[in-house]
Amino acid sequence: MNFECIIYEKSQGAATIKLNRTKVLNAMNKQLWLDFQVALEDAKDDPDIKVLIVTGEGRAFSTGADLKESKTRTLEAYRDYLEELQEASRKIIRFEKPTIAAINGYAIGSGYELALACDIRIAAEEAKIGSPEAKVTSSVTGGAFRLVQDLIGPGKASELLFTGEYIDGKEAERIGLVNKAVPLDQLDAEVRQMAEKITACSAISLKLIKKGLRMARGEASFEALMDFEIEACLTCVSTKERQESLNAFEGRKRT
Secondary structure: OOOOOEEEEEEOOEEEEEEOOHHHOOOEOHHHHHHHHHHHHHHHHOOOOOEEEEEEOOOEEEOOEOHHHHHHOOHHHHHHHHHHHHHHHHHHHOOOOOEEEEEOOEEEOHHHHHHHHOOEEEEEOOOEEEOOHHHOOOOOOOOHHHHHHHHHHHHHHHHHHHHOOOEEHHHHHHHOOOOEEEOHHHHHHHHHHHHHHHHOOOHHHHHHHHHHHHHHHHHOOHHHHHHHHHHHHHHHHOOOHHHHHHHHHHHHHHO
């Protein structure tokens, strides 16, 4: 596959999408979102892929919307861009396989929102993360109004959104915005280690657990969630993989 705005790679059960507009610190345009969605579909349909990693090429994750392009858009063109952004965000939020954002540098605006849409976030301590929308007379997208409050609560979310201030990876870890912050030179190894732990697990279990987590966040009633948990468990234990997993688990316990 050839892409204009991303690099797409697959290795050892993990797919990686690297945002790749390095001259503008991976600022996002419509083509980037189109490329992103094509790669998402490929990763979703590949049975060998169990986890998706999203990161940036160069020294930024993404600095958000390309403001140079934004200045010349008509309202109709801006709506078209935003609709592609929202569709890509829906797809990553609802992606049936686990997702990891490897925040290697600036994650600002819709770049930050893309990281929020992933299941797990691992950041470089030096990364700069935040939403400057209020400073540039804009507003947040990508489901961030809900996602950021789910992670850090309404009070802290309001502070970050109202002030437009950036925080570094260490502070993001402290407040629960990212799972872990590590020095930049350790980021790739940390993310790969997390991916390896995930790829060692059952694909059907990962899919159903992720669906259950999404349902529990408000997409279903508690009673519907309880019913789903029964069906998910039965689906897993009825697979051929089940006995192999049990045998492997017992073997690890004995060592």
